[in-house]
Amino acid sequence: MDIESLIAPNIREMKPYVPGTSVVAMAQKLGCAVSDLVKLDANENPYGPPPAALQALANNTAFNYYPDPDQNALREAIGKYVGVPIGHIVCGAGGDEILDLIARMFLCPGDAIIDFPPTFGMYAAAAQVQNVHYISIPRRADFSVNVDAVEALITNYKLRITNEKDGQALIPKPKLLFIANPNNPDGSVVSEADLLRLLALPVVVVLDEAYIQFSTQPSRADWVLKYDNLIVVHTLSKLIGLAGLRVGYGVFPLTVAAHLWRMKQVFTPSLPGHLMAIGALSDPATLDEMGRKIVAERNRFCESLSELGWIEPYHSEASFVLCKINKAFVGPDGQPDPRPRGLVVQQALEAQGILIRFFNRDPLRDCVRISIGQPAQMDRVLAALRML
Secondary structure (H helix, E strand, O other): OOHHHHOOHHHHOOOOOOOOOOHHHHHHHHOOOHHHOEEOOOOOOOOOOOHHHHHHHHOOOOOOOOOOOOOHHHHHHHHHHHOOOHHHEEEEOHHHHHHHHHHHHHOOOOOEEEEOOOOOOHHHHHHHHOOOEEEEOOOOOOOOOOHHHHHHHHHOOOOEEEEOOOEEEEOOOOOEEEEEOOOOOOOOOOOHHHHHHHHOOOOEEEEEOOOHHHOOOOOOHHHHHOOOOEEEEEEOOOOOOOHHHOOEEEEOOHHHHHHHHHHOOOOOOOHHHHHHHHHHHOOHHHHHHHHHHHHHHHHHHHHHHHHHOOEEEOOOOOOEEEEEEOOOOEOOOOOEOOOOHHHHHHHHHHOOOEEOEOOOOOOOOOEEEEEOOOHHHHHHHHHHHHOO
16 A cells, blocks of 8 residues: 555645754764754753753652643743733744644635745745645845735735646635744844734734744734734743743634634643743743844944855844845865855854754855854864864
């Protein structure tokens, strides 16, 4: 039996999302200890969770019981932290599960979403899993969102695409619009005026604020109380340092939240996730201090990069910096190196135990994304770059 032939065609043809590198696998590849690596390829918090999170976990040993399916204590902690009533909050196993739930709740085969690449790859993946039309509106050269194009597309939504069966088919009117603010991989933000223009359109705006704590902009989570077509998604993986525990949440209109409760997995996040999230959120002063340290180091690192002369950091309001490589490299044979410039830099740093991100797609092939670590880690990156 050819069991693969029974898999849905959209899944068979799907390109996998490429996450950051496992430190264990990379240490084995390089023949070094995990502690020798500088892992700056996945935008993780270099300081780890606050002590209150670790203490909350240590104080509970009842891991043979399921977590509260209603998430009451967790949602109360989140509601206090973000300033929204808990009825609007639904938690899951990381922001990724929330994004997946949103896609499954709204989308049927044949529907359409709008995305703004280059951006977080999970939005495109959600479209492919749900077998819906993926409408790409590329960002401008400065990574800003082309709101004019969005308005024109939705106003004149009978956009035609090639269809193998009958030559022409109509793309349906988009249901969902995914937008990261700040955007990954460049750290740019959407202005309040542009966000209001998007919210004025007849489409559900899914605003992914994974990195909002590092931005000068405030969270728009409380906007959900007045805009019934807005969903805001947060993760506890970045500033709060719980990436390994997979805790995230969405802020939803009440009617949407009611439907979501019926379809989500009952016991996500895990009990350790519940406990550590509640503990971390009980100490906002420590979280704010970590955020200030990461932002200060981001700014220092960008200033140092600019002094090199050949690597150009884009302005970022996130916990990472996208850098354009303005230097042609020469291979061992004295000829121009045929590899993309971003790959040359990524592989050169990897050989020294420094993990950064290269995206092998336009318009990012001459770029690398570097997460912000502790000062000593960033000094090690700068020293490695000066040798290139």
